[in-house]
Amino acid sequence: DVRVSASTDDINQSSIAAAYTVTNGDNVILCGSYLYSGFRFQNVNIPQGAVINYACLKFVAKNTYAATTGYMRLQGEKRLDPPTFSTVVGSSDSLYKRTSGTPVVPKTTYAQWSNNGVWTAGTEYTSVDIKSIIQEIVGQAGWDTSTKSLALNFYYSSSNVNAQQRQVWSYSGDPTKAALLHIEYGQAPAGAGTDPPVISLSTTELGRSAFEGSVADSQHFSLMNSGATALNYTTTVTYNKGSGWLSLTPST
DSSP: OEEOOSTTSEEEEEOOTTTOOEEOSSEEEESOTTEEEEEEEOOOOOOTTOEEEEEEEEEEBSSOBOOOOOEEEEEEEOSSSOOOOOOSTTOTTSHHHHHHSSSOOOEEEEEEEEOOOOBOTTOEEEOOOOHHHHHHHHTSTTGGGSOOOEEEEEEOOSGGGGGGOEEEEOTTTOGGGSOEEEEEEEOOOTTSOOSOOOEEESOSOOOOOOOTTSOOOOOOOOEEEOSSSOOOEEEEEEEETTEEEEEEEEOO
């Protein structure tokens, strides 16, 4: 999990030409009328090309809202090392210029978050699955050697968007309640990255014992390689005084 970690990494900006007003206060409005909202996450330590199984954004509601039937659209910047958002209206690093300027920053596919129910102030809410967006970003050549930062934004697409407006806590308002990026991933395809193998156990309760003369419980566990390179190993089972010891030894 990675949380927004700077005051200029979550921001609002109007898309109305007369102002293009930038808002950087104690909250961020998701998908207000003619309003963009941007979020940048630093040090997203996912191996290049890792298979993204699930990803979402988590927000803490700033206010209470009734259920709505509109939708929000979320997309990512498909480039390496996106900078923090500029608060200068005409800057090329401002949210509006990055979303609708010329030239437009390359974007990922979008995810649509529809029909939100009641939101209660102070409660955490989870977005629609955005794994396809994250997959495009971490799959870029050069991701492993980049700063592993990524930028996402909600953007205005039609009059239906306004019905989904939600105000959430920003980093400036309360860093512990700022937007959080949650990612679940598995092993990358062979050759897709350079990060070493990483092994995770499905359970850590493997050290149970049994009284003499009784039958020990069967132990079941699985291993997952969440690194970017393949893990080769051999297995050995050694019996000692009635106990079986499983060893995994790396091999070429």
